[in-house]
Amino acid sequence: MFDFLKQYYPVFVEGTAQTIIISIIGILIGILLGLIFVMMRLSKVRVFSYIARVYIAIVRGTPAMIQVMLIYYTLSKVLEVPQIQFLGSGLDRVIPGSIALGINSGAYTAEIFRSGIISIPNGQTEAGLSLGLSDRTTMFSIILPQAVRNILPALGNEFISLVKESSVLFYIGVQEVTAQALGVGGTLYDFVPPLIVAALIYFVLTFILSQLMQLLEKKMGRKYLQSN
Amino acid sequence: MSAEQNIIEVDDLKKAFGENVVLKDISFSVKKSEKVVLIGPSGSGKSTLLRCLNRLEDDYEGKVLFEGENVNGASKEKLCLLRQKMGMVFQQFNLFPHKTVLENITFSPIKLKVASSAEATEHAHELLEQVGLSEKAEAYPQSLSGGQQQRVAIARALAMNPEVMLFDEPTSALDPEMVGDVLDVMERLAKNGMTMIIVTHEMSFAQNIADKVLFMNDGMIADSGTAKHIFKETDNARTRSFLSKVM
Ligand SMILES: Nc1ncnc2c1ncn2[C@@H]1O[C@H](COP(=O)(O)OP(=O)(O)OP(=O)(O)O)[C@@H](O)[C@H]1O
Numbered sequence A: 001m002f003d004f005l006k007q008y009y010p011v012f013v014e015g016t017a018q019t020i021i022i023s024i025i026g027i028l029i030g031i032l033l034g035l036i037f038v039m040m041r042l043s044k045v046r047v048f049s050y051i052a053r054v055y056i057a058i059v060r061g062t063p064a065m066i067q068v069m070l071i072y073y074t075l076s077k078v079l080e081v082p083q084i085q086f087l088g089s090g091l092d093r094v095i096p097g098s099i100a101l102g103i104n105s106g107a108y109t110a111e112i113f114r115s116g117i118i119s120i121p122n123g124q125t126e127a128g129l130s131l132g133l134s135d136r137t138t139m140f141s142i143i144l145p146q147a148v149r150n151i152l153p154a155l156g157n158e159f160i161s162l163v164k165e166s167s168v169l170f171y172i173g174v175q176e177v178t179a180q181a182l183g184v185g186g187t188l189y190d191f192v193p194p195l196i197v198a199a200l201i202y203f204v205l206t207f208i209l210s211q212l213m214q215l216l217e218k219k220m221g222r223k224y225l226q227s228n
Numbered sequence B: 001m002s003a004e005q006n007i008i009e010v011d012d013l014k015k016a017f018g019e020n021v022v023l024k025d026i027s028f029s030v031k032k033s034e035k036v037v038l039i040g041p042s043g044s045g046k047s048t049l050l051r052c053l054n055r056l057e058d059d060y061e062g063k064v065l066f067e068g069e070n071v072n073g074a075s076k077e078k079l080c081l082l083r084q085k086m087g088m089v090f091q092q093f094n095l096f097p098h099k100t101v102l103e104n105i106t107f108s109p110i111k112l113k114v115a116s117s118a119e120a121t122e123h124a125h126e127l128l129e130q131v132g133l134s135e136k137a138e139a140y141p142q143s144l145s146g147g148q149q150q151r152v153a154i155a156r157a158l159a160m161n162p163e164v165m166l167f168d169e170p171t172s173a174l175d176p177e178m179v180g181d182v183l184d185v186m187e188r189l190a191k192n193g194m195t196m197i198i199v200t201h202e203m204s205f206a207q208n209i210a211d212k213v214l215f216m217n218d219g220m221i222a223d224s225g226t227a228k229h230i231f232k233e234t235d236n237a238r239t240r241s242f243l244s245k246v247m
């Protein structure tokens, strides 16, 4: 049933690499946007808070597929990306595609950060400020490290769903692993075996990712969360 | 007495939360090395008053001067500098749980560049010795008792070499057997000449340490004077009724 792999495995390797790369870029942009938008969301300046709310509401309330297409078609008009081939797809698709993944993930990440930040007692902020630390230092050195520790499981879930959802880039022609599987299915006139291979690849990727997150959780938790 | 000697001056301070006026026309001053104790019933505004001094409570009317500088009107940068000189100790300790005891103490002096890393570490060890916790430098706060955490919190505030220490019910969250250790540390601090403003329900401690006692009631300083005056001599009915309940 899986004999086709002998011939087609390089295609799957290429697709897997592409999936990993767009996921990593998406996660990084998502974290960055999440941080920016959570600061805006919690800001006392009304306009900032409002912009952040609107962004989060739009991203959460619309299909990822439409977001990706809209961002791709908009960006491809304003962004001059050379037509370089990269792992079977044009960079002019890979770059806007990963940015779109990041923009989507940023909204969820911002909400996760927010839940972590508001879970830290106000006394921590007050202790920092009373020592003469600035708002910024208090946020980045006192509050965020504790918040991140608390939200690691939720962040892990978000990263895992991003890896899986990165398959939406198929719609804009990025040859990630789902696209490659469908391509192979087309030539074989049988979609089931290549799709099973793709599913297994996603499973392995997300499994590894969740193990890494658990490792990080243990490492950060060991320091201070046990009671003695 | 010239105004120069007053390290803190509060003039006509008013603070409201929405419709709820919590502080009304508060005026008092604190001289260098003076120990001022705030007492009064729950909700009378003691914490709010203390927190107005370093502007953890914002948006109040009136004047708060620290070493002659206007706290209320200070820019963000200036406010940080003023806060460095006013150490604060909270009822709930508020140690940073993700940092060791030593890091809790050295973090702000290093970050704010008032000391090099080596100086701050040396100073921290001295402070830990003063509060009797030398062996806990590498421990995390969660592994300490409440009394130990509060002593670390005092050391952390002292690490900035403050001119004034503000205490908001430092022993109220402690088991009774821990209270003594914390009060001992505060007494030693007082003997060394630290200027202190203390909110407390420990009346015998208050009586011992206070140069001046402010009795707060309903957002006002209802009575004030020496410890002897407040605890022994006053004919203010509210003060007497409050003291008869807590002593
Ligand atoms: N952040 C806040 N928002 C709204 N009201 C507040 C806030 N903080 C305090 N108050 C109100 O201000 C009043 C004074 O509170 P404060 O905490 O200063 O009293 P306190 O004298 O310290 O009492 P306690 O002995 O219980 O600590 C109370 O009525 C309280 O409900």
Ligand SMILES: [Mg+2]
Residues within 6 Å of the ligand: B046, B047, B048, B168, B169
């Ligand atoms: Mg209080």
